[in-house]
Amino acid sequence: MRLFLAINFNKNIKQKLKNIQKQLKEKTYKGNFSREENFHLTLVFLGEISENKVFLIKNAMDNINTEAFSIAFNKLGVFKRNNKDIWWVGILENKKLLNMQKELSLNLLNHGFIIESRKYSPHITLAREVILKKDFDNDMLSQKFTIPVSVNEISLMRSERIHGKLTYTEVYKKSLLTTNN
Incomplete structure (x- = not known):
């Protein structure tokens, strides 16, 4: 089965992302737009994994010691791919997120999984294979917004x-540690 680790979002956050996606869609001829229910923040992509190794992934998840934290989406970006760009929403730099992603990756490596070696670039994909209208200007890329998100699991x-x-179907969920303030 094809697996990945992610942060999922509630309906309110997904609706805010959908509104940004709608603005983008109005400026395109075509594109493969992510479905709202599929919006997520990938932490680690695993690829094809046999079902008998899922317990190792669960173990790697259970062994992280990360407290719940917050992130904030704040920018729109694009990965250039010839004439079929990938548009995404990115986050403010967040050390807690980066540390958790690194800890997860190391745990998975220690359990024998192969992890991508490229630098982690946290983003939510809005659309792939986007072809913009000729009159598109870069105003969307300078759009200011902030969408705060609590990360509890x-x-x-x-x-x-x-x-x-x-x-995308959730197979397993790990709650992050809570602070007693």
Whole structure:
């Protein structure tokens, strides 16, 4: 099964991301736009993993010692791919997120999993294969917004096509530590 670790969002956050996506969509001829229910922040992509190794992933997740924290989405960006760009929403730099992602990756490596070696770039994909209208100006890239998000848990997700639709299903959830303030 195709698996990844992620931070999922509540309906309110997903709706805010959808509103940004809608603004982008109005400025495109076409694109493959992410479905609202699939919005997530990938922590570690694992790829095809046999079902008998899922317990190792759960163990790697359970062994992190990260307290709940907050992140904030604050920018729109694009990965240039010839004429089919990938548009995304990014976050303010966040050391707690980066430390948790690194700890998860190390735990998974210690359990024998192969992890991508490229630098972690936290983002939420809004659309792939985007072709912009000719009159597009870069005003969207300078748009100011802040969407705060509380991160209280991480999820092991399965990616599969169901009736032709890319669908992400939660397989396992790990709650982050809470502080007693």
